Amino acid sequence: MLTRIDHIGIACFDLDTTVAFYRDTYGFEVFHTEINEEQGVREAMLRINGTSDGGASWIQLLEPVREDSAVGKWLAKNGEGVHHVAFGTADVDADSEAVRDKGVRVLYEEPRRGSMGSRITFLHPKDCHGVLTELVTAAPAEDVPAAPEH
Numbered sequence: 001m002l003t004r005i006d007h008i009g010i011a012c013f014d015l016d017t018t019v020a021f022y023r024d025t026y027g028f029e030v031f032h033t034e035i036n037e038e039q040g041v042r043e044a045m046l047r048i049n050g051t052s053d054g055g056a057s058w059i060q061l062l063e064p065v066r067e068d069s070a071v072g073k074w075l076a077k078n079g080e081g082v083h084h085v086a087f088g089t090a091d092v093d094a095d096s097e098a099v100r101d102k103g104v105r106v107l108y109e110e111p112r113r114g115s116m117g118s119r120i121t122f123l124h125p126k127d128c129h130g131v132l133t134e135l136v137t138a139a140p141a142e143d144v145p146a147a148p149e150h
């Protein structure tokens with residue numbers, strides 16, 4: 001069952017200046033950064049609310065590490081903006097199968113590694129009224145990196 005909005009993915013040309021905008025304008029702090037080579041992104045997760053138990057929601061800022069990556073191609077065509085919406089679920093395997101059974105193209109045969117040890121898959125935007133949709137199961141709380149000291 002999809003129970004919440006896990007994150008909004010926002011494509012940007014420069015991660016550091018975009019992080020600075022979110023900090024200076026809204027006071028959101030970076031909780032975690034990583035490079036995901038498979039997905040071709042350098043990303044920053046800004047925690048909007050909640051705790052580290054998988055109940056938080058996030059802004060995921062995405063800078064491409066390769067021009068031919070999904071985010072690189074999308075930026076070249078559209079410029080900066082909202083790239084995807086991610087729904088949280090306790091069971092991404094079951095929910096992606098359920099969605100696949102309804103005729104929606106699920107892009108991966110098996111969920112792949114996402115931010116902070118999560119497991120993720122994507123639904124084709126053309127089957128979702130123009131929205132690239134991600135399904136995500138957060139890592140167990142003990143696997144989530146601790147919040148940075150302030």
Ligand code: V0V
Pocket residue numbers: 009036039041060062070071073074083084086107113114115118120122124125126130131132134
């Ligand atoms: C492409 N299209 C989109 C879109 N990307 N529509 C809405 N939102 C997007 N983000 C449209 C595009 O305008 C085209 O429509 C059509 O889909 C085909 O696009 P394309 O430019 O030819 O690109 P493709 O087909 O090579 O790739 C599109 C897909 C690709 C969706 C298949 O972006 C993909 O595999 N995405 C999933 C992986 C991903 O996005 N990773 C980065 C985030 P027209 O022009 O034909 O009408 S990684 C992440 O979120 C992580 C790690 C995490 O959360 O933990």
Ligand code: CO
Pocket residue numbers: 007009060084086134
């Ligand atoms: Co995402």
